[in-house]
Amino acid sequence: xxxxxxxxxxxxxxxxxxxxxxxxxxxxxxxxxxxxxxxxxxxxxxxxxxxxxxxxxxxxxxxxxxxxxxxxxxxxxxxxxxxxxxxxxxxxxxxxxxxxxxxxxxxxxxxxxxxxxxxxxxxxxxxxxxxxxxxxxxxxxxxxxxxxxxxxxxxxxxxxxxxxxxxxxxxxxxxxxxxxxxxxxxxxxxxxxxxxxxxxxxxxxxxxxxxxxxxxxxxxxxxxxxxxxxxxxxxxxxxxxxxxxxxxxxxxxxxxxxxxxxxxxxxxxxxxxxxxxxxxxxxxxxxxxxxxxxxxxxxxxxxxxxxxxxxxxxxxxxxxxxxxxxxxxxxxxxxxxxxxxxxxxxxxxxxxxxxxxxxxxxxxxxxxxxxxxxxxxxxxxxxxxxxxxxxxxxxxxxxxxxxxxxxxxxxx
Ligand SMILES: *Cc1c(COP(=O)(O)O)cnc(C)c1O
Numbered sequence: 001x002x003x004x005x006x007x008x009x010x011x012x013x014x015x016x017x018x019x020x021x022x023x024x025x026x027x028x029x030x031x032x033x034x035x036x037x038x039x040x041x042x043x044x045x046x047x048x049x050x051x052x053x054x055x056x057x058x059x060x061x062x063x064x065x066x067x068x069x070x071x072x073x074x075x076x077x078x079x080x081x082x083x084x085x086x087x088x089x090x091x092x093x094x095x096x097x098x099x100x101x102x103x104x105x106x107x108x109x110x111x112x113x114x115x116x117x118x119x120x121x122x123x124x125x126x127x128x129x130x131x132x133x134x135x136x137x138x139x140x141x142x143x144x145x146x147x148x149x150x151x152x153x154x155x156x157x158x159x160x161x162x163x164x165x166x167x168x169x170x171x172x173x174x175x176x177x178x179x180x181x182x183x184x185x186x187x188x189x190x191x192x193x194x195x196x197x198x199x200x201x202x203x204x205x206x207x208x209x210x211x212x213x214x215x216x217x218x219x220x221x222x223x224x225x226x227x228x229x230x231x232x233x234x235x236x237x238x239x240x241x242x243x244x245x246x247x248x249x250x251x252x253x254x255x256x257x258x259x260x261x262x263x264x265x266x267x268x269x270x271x272x273x274x275x276x277x278x279x280x281x282x283x284x285x286x287x288x289x290x291x292x293x294x295x296x297x298x299x300x301x302x303x304x305x306x307x308x309x310x311x312x313x314x315x316x317x318x319x320x321x322x323x324x325x326x327x328x329x330x331x332x333x334x335x336x337x338x339x340x341x342x343x344x345x346x347x348x349x350x351x352x353x354x355x356x357x358x359x360x361x362x363x364x365x366x367x368x369x370x371x372x373x374x375x376x377x378x379x380x381x382x383x384x385x386x387x388x389x390x391x392x393x394x395x396x397x398x399x400x401x402x403x404x405x406x407x408x409x410x411x412x
Contacts, residue, residue, distance in 0.1 A: 012038050016048045033366055040067025043394045045377065051369035054402055055377040056390045061205065061237050061347065064267040064305050066391035071304045072267050079300035086296070088289055094296035094303065098273075101306050105246055108259060108275040112283075113294040117236035117262025118151025120272035123288060124199065124232050124258050125155050127274065129175075130282050131230060132196035139196040141175045142232070143187055148178075149206035150199070150234055159199065162206065181212055184219040191223075197230035197258075198223075202248030205237035208382045209342040209349035214252035221254045230280060232258040236272070237347065240264035241309045241392050244319040244345035251344065264392075267308075269301035309392070318392050321399055322346055325388060328403035335411055348388045349381065352410070358386045364409050376405045 021036045035047040043066050045055045058066065065071060079094065086092050099111035114120045125142060132139035144150070146161040157165050158173035175194075180186040187198060198220055204210040224231040233256040238248030242264055249256060257280050262272035292298070308314060322345045329341045329350045342349040352358050358380035369375025381387035390399075 011046065011050075012048060015050045018048070021048070033363075042066035042069070043391050043398045044374075047369070051371075051375065053366070053369050053375040053377050054398060054405070056388045056394075056402055057377045057379045058389055058391050059268060060263070060379070061242060061389035062263045062266070062268055064240055064242075064264040064392050065308055066393060067268070069267065069304075069308075071308055072269065072301050075300045075304035076269070076297060079297050083296050085292070088291065088293050092294065092296045092299075094299035095294035098299045098302050098306075101303070102261070102273060102275060105306075106259060106275055107255060109278040110276060110281045112274040112288065113299065114262075114272040114274065114290060115292050115298075116151075116270050116272045117234075117260065118153045118156045118272075119290065120236065120260035120262055120274045121150045121156045121159065121199075121234055122153050123274040124234075124260050124276075125159065126288060127258060127276060127280060127283060128197040128199075128230050128232065130287060131280055134282055136196055136228070137193070139194050141177060141190075141192070141194045142197045142199050143179050143190050143195060144176045144199050145181050145204070146178050147181070147204055147207035147210065148199075148201060148234075149204070150201075151236075181210060182216045184216060184223065187220065187223065191227065191229075195227075195229060197232050199232035199234060201234045201236075202238050202252070203243070203343060203347060205347065205387075206381065208385045209347060209387055211343065212252075214254070217249065217252040217254040224257075230257045232256060232260070234260050236260055236262035237264075237389075240305065241315055241318055242345055242347050242389070244315060244322055246309070246315070248344075265302050265305065266298060267301060267305040269298050271295075271298035271302050314392070318345055321390075321392075321394055321396065322348070324396060325390075325399050325403070328399070329388070329406075332403075332407060332410055346388070346390055346392055346394070350386045350388070352384050352386065354384070356383045357410075359383050361386065361406075361409050365405060368405065374401075374405075376402055378406075 018034045037045055038048050039046050045053045102111050129140045144159045148161040150156040150159045155173045159176045161178050177190040179190055202212055233249055235248050239261045258276045260274050265271055326341050336353050338351045338353050362378050362380040365376040379387045
């Protein structure tokens with residue numbers, strides 16, 4: 001029997017150059033750097049040539065505990081040996097336990113598990129439409145926002161306000177009028193007898209880290225309460241401690257009727273969740289399902305993530321690291337003469353001055369990986385804006401190193 005050494009990352013037997021990999025076997029759906037990544041640990045990632053990278057992208061805000069965390073590896077190994085897939089037609093202990101933990105943490109009443117964020121949002125849209133059919137005379141429209149991102153299924157692309165999506169895969173799913181974030185009048189102007197819900201991200205992540213203000217969220221809550229509309233928060237990116245609190249909405253005190261999770265929930269393992277208040281939970285048997293929904297392997301990983309984030313001092317550490325990173329980024333912004341650092345917790349963004357400067361900086365930082373010298377992975381969320389979404393357990397030394405590398409490239 002072979003044993004897995006969880007203390008050190010499992011490097012491949014021999015280094016292999018990029019051109020030894022038949023990458024054309026994969027469909028080309030995004031521009032990727034010329035490296036094949038093979039192993040990681042915490043905030044560090046290695047490619048097949050043995051080059052190392054300090055990773056402040058973490059699978060796009062997914063790896064709550066960094067790469068290949070031993071806690072998740074142990075949970076997966078134990079669960080894989082016990083029960084993989086009883087199927088969605090049977091209860092399993094892991095899904096029940098995870099649902100109980102998430103409802104207790106969020107104050108919402110019931111939970112439905114999915115394979116990721118878009119599927120959770122798709123479920124939220126279906127739940128709202130069912131609610132409209134039952135309680136609001138067939139109302140089905142969900143007000144969403146310009147520049148919002150809710151996923152890549154047809155309905156969630158239609159709900160998104162990403163400019164690049166406009167001409168893709170027409171015709172779109174109807175029923176998603178777009179308002180402007182932080183403009184309550186633009187929401188009110190779209191409401192009518194067909195409206196059933198308002199859906200938004202507490203911080204628009206893919207748009208470039210744009211926060212919904214607490215005043216705006218409170219005004220939305222009042223509007224929804226007055227008119228009997230559902231308030232849906234897409235916390236796929238902001239949930240599970242990313243903002244320094246469990247949920248992005250906690251900064252405003254505004255609780256949603258429906259909330260979706262993904263990304264950080266599984267810490268690198270694909271799982272999403274849809275949570276709702278009791279009065280909204282109107283799915284009847286046959287309305288919603290999915291072969292892998294509530295799969296205990298994924299739920300076991302999510303439970304390991306929750307254990308880590310709930311540990312004493314963990315969220316305080318996130319807030320401390322956030323302060324350190326923000327301060328360092330703000331010093332760079334001041335030196336560049338660009339605006340204030342955006343975001344909260346470990347979801348931060350830095351505006352640059354020159355067009356394409358973020359794209360170029362991200363590339364230059366990656367290419368610093370040579371021999372023993374590390375590269376730095378950062379996300380150019382916009383050509384002129386860098387986004388930082390490190391592991392929530394990144395260390396102070398790793399943030400110092402990242403800031404030093406950023407200064408060297410941006411302020412030279
Ligand atoms: C990433 C993301 C999604 C989509 O999640 P997938 O797991 O990629 O389907 C939806 N909403 C927000 C806010 C996201 O950041």
